[in-house]
Amino acid sequence: MALCGGTVVLGLDPVEVASADVVIEADRIAAVGAAPPGVPRRDCSGTLVLPGNVCAHTHLYSALSRGMPYRLAPPGNFLQILQRIWWRLDRALDEPSLRMSALAGGLDALLAGTTTVFDHHASPNFIDGSLDVIAAALGELGLRSVLCYEVTDRDGPGRAAAGIAENARFLKGGGEPLARGLMGAHASFTLSDATLEACAGTAAAAGAGVHIHVAEDAADQRDARAGHGRGVVDRLSAAGVVTDRALLAHCVHVDEREREVLLASGATIAHNARSNMNNGVGHSPVSGGGPPDSLAGGGESAGPRGPGRIALGTDGIGGDMITESQAAFFRAREASLLTSPSWPLARLAAGAGAAGQVFGEPLLGRITPGAPADLTVLGYAAPTPLSADTIAGHWVFGLSPGQVRDVVVAGELVIADRRSTRVDQAALAAEAAAQAGRMWARLEDIPPHEFAPQGGEAR
Numbered sequence: 468m469a470l471c472g473g474t475v476v477l478g479l480d481p482v483e484v485a486s487a488d489v490v491i492e493a494d495r496i497a498a499v500g501a502a503p504p505g506v507p508r509r510d511c512s513g514t515l516v517l518p519g520n521v522c523a524h525t526h527l528y529s530a531l532s533r534g535m536p537y538r539l540a541p542p543g544n545f546l547q548i549l550q551r552i553w554w555r556l557d558r559a560l561d562e563p564s565l566r567m568s569a570l571a572g573g574l575d576a577l578l579a580g581t582t583t584v585f586d587h588h589a590s591p592n593f594i595d596g597s598l599d600v601i602a603a604a605l606g607e608l609g610l611r612s613v614l615c616y617e618v619t620d621r622d623g624p625g626r627a628a629a630g631i632a633e634n635a636r637f638l639k640g641g642g643e644p645l646a647r648g649l650m651g652a653h654a655s656f657t658l659s660d661a662t663l664e665a666c667a668g669t670a671a672a673a674g675a676g677v678h679i680h681v682a683e684d685a686a687d688q689r690d691a692r693a694g695h696g697r698g699v700v701d702r703l704s705a706a707g708v709v710t711d712r713a714l715l716a717h718c719v720h721v722d723e724r725e726r727e728v729l730l731a732s733g734a735t736i737a738h739n740a741r742s743n744m745n746n747g748v749g750h751s752p753v754s755g756g757g758p759p760d761s762l763a764g765g766g767e768s769a770g771p772r773g774p775g776r777i778a779l780g781t782d783g784i785g786g787d788m789i790t791e792s793q794a795a796f797f798r799a800r801e802a803s804l805l806t807s808p809s810w811p812l813a814r815l816a817a818g819a820g821a822a823g824q825v826f827g828e829p830l831l832g833r834i835t836p837g838a839p840a841d842l843t844v845l846g847y848a849a850p851t852p853l854s855a856d857t858i859a860g861h862w863v864f865g866l867s868p869g870q871v872r873d874v875v876v877a878g879e880l881v882i883a884d885r886r887s888t889r890v891d892q893a894a895l896a897a898e899a900a901a902q903a904g905r906m907w908a909r910l911e912d913i914p915p916h917e918f919a920p921q922g923g924e925a926r
């Protein structure tokens with residue numbers, strides 16, 4: 468197949484743009500230039516061809532929570548949001564609702580031009596085999612994924628052990644060709660030393676990184692200091708979690724030294740701008756908005772110091788990285804006018820780099836010969852000149868997920884003319900809504916979670 472006649476964004480960091488055909492053979496990009504005769508052509512004139520976006524942190528299990536009824540007292544802080552919403556929802560999940568969550572959330576991501584998701588999953592009443600259910604659902608859609616089960620002690624030692632076993636089993640691989648694993652762990656404040664050690668050991672044995680929430684709220688730091696005598700980053704570092712394969716979500720409440728430690732390790736930090744705003748947890752110091760030479764990566768020198776990466780995730784607020792990257796930009800811009808429109812593009816490139824690391828595909832996220840053919844075609848008639856110098860402005864101020872026309876993952880056209888080529892979207896939505904209704908009914912009988920961290924509940 469050849470995507471012909473579009474304006475092609477060859478990469479996002481550095482930004483490169485060309486007018487070219489993209490020739491795809493099997494699961495890879497074979498050539499970028501003029502398509503040879505005889506290759507089936509797909510007309511992409513008047514379109515923008517982009518590398519597929521990567522969501523570096525999400526929770527597909529929350530996909531059926533949209534509009535969910537809520538009858539408890541309004542949560543007043545982040546811990547109460549967990550106790551009263553997410554730690555009830557996860558206990559309501561069973562196999563059919565999880566499958567529909569993954570299908571609905573995965574389709575949302577693809578329709579927005581996202582070709583890879585890093586998912587962080589919890590379903591304490593359906594642990595064994597849960598990652599296979601997600602992998603199979605995403606495989607049905609044709610979405611690339613990196614999955615894990617979030618190990619935690621909040622639901623008791625039996626479920627902590629089952630979570631570790633589920634990760635260890637899934638990390639052995641051999642299932643869906645487009646799915647890989649990381650070792651999942653919830654967050655320092657719900658993990659005992661022994662469980663954290665077991666997570667780090669399981670990850671090391673599998674050669675995988677740990678995907679964990681880090682200092683999303685100040686409560687995580689308070690718990691680490693009160694219960695373990697040091698901050699979250701030092702605790703996780705000592706446990707062997709902070710490695711160059713680690714995926715660390717949030718990192719909102721970290722100081723300058725802790726940021727240095729994380730980025731020097733080569734770990735990937737997933738920044739989730741909309742989620743941080745939605746939960747009122749604070750403004751992450753890795754989220755742009757700093758002076759040009761700061762770790763925050765504001766201004767023109769957008770990259771983090773050290774080998775670590777700063778990528779973007781949605782933390783479960785859909786799978787749309789166009790909107791997420793725009794929100795991250797505006798939030799950073801509000802903090803500092805030095806934030807460049809190219810900053811969110813570099814963050815998306817970092818997410819693709821993290822996915823490439825897991826898949827052993829260093830060219831993932833680039834449209835270049837030999838790279839996996841993961842790309843998105845947007846119907847975008849640029850009203851101003853389009854070039855490497857201007858694409859960031861178009862991205863931040865002009866793109867929208869509604870422009871996504873086609874999506875190719877591993878060489879296969881999985882979205883064509885805004886429709887899935889794999890599943891019946893209307894039937895899927897109807898089935899998801901039915902499952903959501905059943906899950907919401909179960910939720911009514913599940914009380915707030917009683918787990919609380921050490922160190923008190925400020926705010």
Ligand SMILES: [Zn+2]
Pocket residue numbers: 524525526587680716782
């Ligand atoms: Zn999260």
